[in-house]
Amino acid sequence: MQLDFVNRELTIKLVYYGPALSGKTTNLQALHRVAAPGSSGRLMTLETKDDRTLFFDLLPLSFRAQSGLAVRLKVFTVPGQVIHASTRRLVLQGADGVAFIADSRVSETQANTDSFMDLKDNLREHGLSLRQMPLVIQFNKRDLPNIRSDEEIAKLGAQGREPVYLAIAMRGAGVVESFIGLLHLTWSALDAEHDLGRKFGFDSTEFMNGVAQKLGEKRTTPELLAACVGGALDVLRPEAAP
Numbered sequence: 640m641q642l643d644f645v646n647r648e649l650t651i652k653l654v655y656y657g658p659a660l661s662g663k664t665t666n667l668q669a670l671h672r673v674a675a676p677g678s679s680g681r682l683m684t685l686e687t688k689d690d691r692t693l694f695f696d697l698l699p700l701s702f703r704a705q706s707g708l709a710v711r712l713k714v715f716t717v718p719g720q721v722i723h724a725s726t727r728r729l730v731l732q733g734a735d736g737v738a739f740i741a742d743s744r745v746s747e748t749q750a751n752t753d754s755f756m757d758l759k760d761n762l763r764e765h766g767l768s769l770r771q772m773p774l775v776i777q778f779n780k781r782d783l784p785n786i787r788s789d790e791e792i793a794k795l796g797a798q799g800r801e802p803v804y805l806a807i808a809m810r811g812a813g814v815v816e817s818f819i820g821l822l823h824l825t826w827s828a829l830d831a832e833h834d835l836g837r838k839f840g841f842d843s844t845e846f847m848n849g850v851a852q853k854l855g856e857k858r859t860t861p862e863l864l865a866a867c868v869g870g871a872l873d874v875l876r877p878e879a880a881p
C-alpha cells in the first residue's frame with residue numbers, strides 16, 4: 640500500500656495468482672470490460688503469440704470516496720507457466736491482497752496445488768505468510784466437463800479460512816464477486832492495520848458499494864459477498880484474528 644497524505648491518495652496492489660492457463664488474464668479482461676470508462680485505465684498485457692502472459696498484466700482502476708480520498712487499485716496477474724518463477728516473485732512483491740485462480744478441472748488438481756505452494760514460498764521470500772495475506776480462491780472454468788464438483792469445492796471451502804468463489808471468467812461469471820470479495824478482505828486488513836477509516840473519515844460500505852456500481856453491478860456489496868461458497872469473509876478483522 641502506498642499512502643500519499645498530501646494528495647489524499649491511496650494505492651493498493653492486488654495480484655491474481657495461479658497455475659498456467661487457469662484464467663487470470665481472462666479475469667482482468669472481464670473486469671476491464673465491465674468497468675466504467677472513468678474508473679478504468681488501459682489494460683496492459685504483455686503476451687507471447689499464443690496469449691500466454693510473459694511478464695504480467697496490469698489493470699489500473701481508480702475510485703473516489705465521498706470523503707475525497709482517491710483510491711487507486713493496481714490489479715496484476717502473474718505469468719502462470721512454471722518457467723516464469725522469478726517473475727512471479729517479483730510481481731508478488733508489495734501485494735496487499737491475492738486472488739488465487741484455480742482451474743476446476745480434475746486433471747489440474749496437481750497444478751493448482753503446486754501453484755499454491757509456489758505462492759506460499761514466494762510470500763515467505765518477501766517475509767510474509769499466507770495467514771497474513773488477504774486471499775480469496777476462485778475455482779474457474781465451471782463450464783467445462785470433468786471438473787471438481789460443487790459439493791467437493793464447498794467441502795474444501797468449509798475447511799479453509801479463505802473465501803471461495805466459482806467462476807466462468809470467459810463469460811464474466813463470478814469475476815466481479817471474486818474481485819469484491821478480495822477488495823473487501825484487503826480493505827479490512829489495511830484498515831485494521833492503519834486505521835484508515837478514522838484517519839480519512841472513510842466509509843467502507845459507501846466505498847465498496849461505489850466500486851460495485853462502477854463495475855456495472857446493481858447488487859449491493861453484501862449481496863456480492865454472499866456469492867462466496869466457503870471460507871469466512873471477516874477472517875482478517877481484528878476481532879476474528881487468532
Ligand SMILES: Nc1nc2c(ncn2[C@@H]2O[C@H](COP(=O)(O)OP(=O)(O)OP(=O)(O)O)[C@@H](O)[C@H]2O)c(=O)[nH]1
Binds near residue numbers: 664781810
Ligand atoms: N472454458 C473456459 N475457458 C476459459 C475460462 N476462463 C479462461 N478460459 C480460457 O483459458 C485459456 C487461458 O486463459 P488465460 O486467462 O490466458 O490464462 P492465464 O491464467 O492468464 O494463463 P498464463 O498467462 O499462462 O498464466 C484461454 O483460452 C481462455 O479463453 C472459462 O471460464 N472457461
Ligand SMILES: [Mg+2]
Binds near residue numbers: 664665692716719
Ligand atoms: Mg495470463
